[in-house]
Amino acid sequence: MDAKEKYLLHVCCAPCSPHPLRTLRQQYEVTLYFYNPNIHPVEEYQNRLGEVQRLAALEALPLIVGEYRAEEWLAGAAQWKDEPEKGLRCEFCIDGRLDATARMAAALGICRFGAVLSTSSRKDVKMVNRLGTQAAASHGDMLFDAADWKKREGAKISVRISNQLGFRRQDYCGCIYSKRSADARRAGHAV
Ligand code: SF4
Numbered sequence: 001m002d003a004k005e006k007y008l009l010h011v012c013c014a015p016c017s018p019h020p021l022r023t024l025r026q027q028y029e030v031t032l033y034f035y036n037p038n039i040h041p042v043e044e045y046q047n048r049l050g051e052v053q054r055l056a057a058l059e060a061l062p063l064i065v066g067e068y069r070a071e072e073w074l075a076g077a078a079q080w081k082d083e084p085e086k087g088l089r090c091e092f093c094i095d096g097r098l099d100a101t102a103r104m105a106a107a108l109g110i111c112r113f114g115a116v117l118s119t120s121s122r123k124d125v126k127m128v129n130r131l132g133t134q135a136a137a138s139h140g141d142m143l144f145d146a147a148d149w150k151k152r153e154g155a156k157i158s159v160r161i162s163n164q165l166g167f168r169r170q171d172y173c174g175c176i177y178s179k180r181s182a183d184a185r186r187a188g189h190a191v
Contacts (some may be wrong), residue, residue, distance in 0.1 A: 004029040008105040008113040014051035015169050016119035020149045026115035035066030035100045037073040038093045040176040051167050085123040094132045102135040114145035119158050122173045
């Protein structure tokens with residue numbers, strides 16, 4: 001039997017990942033990549049990373065953990081602090097994470113990569129796919145798998161598997177700005 005093609009899959013959190021990774025591993029030799037310097041605070045970063053490590057162990061998939069360059073991320077994102085979700089701050093955030101994934105894939109000699117980001121309705125799927133395609137183009141002979149992982153019941157399947165596996169779900173996208181919006185919503189303030 002021919003060896004499966006290698007695939008680097010960017011994962012932002014465990015609850016968004018089960019459906020994409022189970023689908024992709026049927027066809028590819030998948031390695032997970034956790035690079036999310038946007039996540040705030042550090043305790044939340046550690047929680048999300050811990051859940052992804054648990055998912056990788058349960059699925060017996062290799063996991064690479066990128067550097068947590070939170071200060072650098074905050075310095076870059078500050079100019080867009082008042083942007084709504086799916087705006088320019090998210091463009092900066094998603095671009096940085098997908099570009100790092102393309103760079104890691106190139107370093108590993110992997111020619112195909114993708115992301116689970118489109119599982120979440122908090123993300124603009126066209127933005128994700130455009131930025132992933134750009135990142136691939138800037139790293140040589142690389143292919144980004146454009147996808148919408150919430151389609152065809154994908155989001156529901158990921159939620160069902162996450163619940164079965166007991167993954168903790170978060171109520172904000174990840175950065176300090178999305179956390180402030182979620183805190184305000186919880187307190188009953190319009191945002
Ligand atoms: S809302 Fe989400 S995608 Fe947008 S900047 Fe914050 S963490 Fe990144």
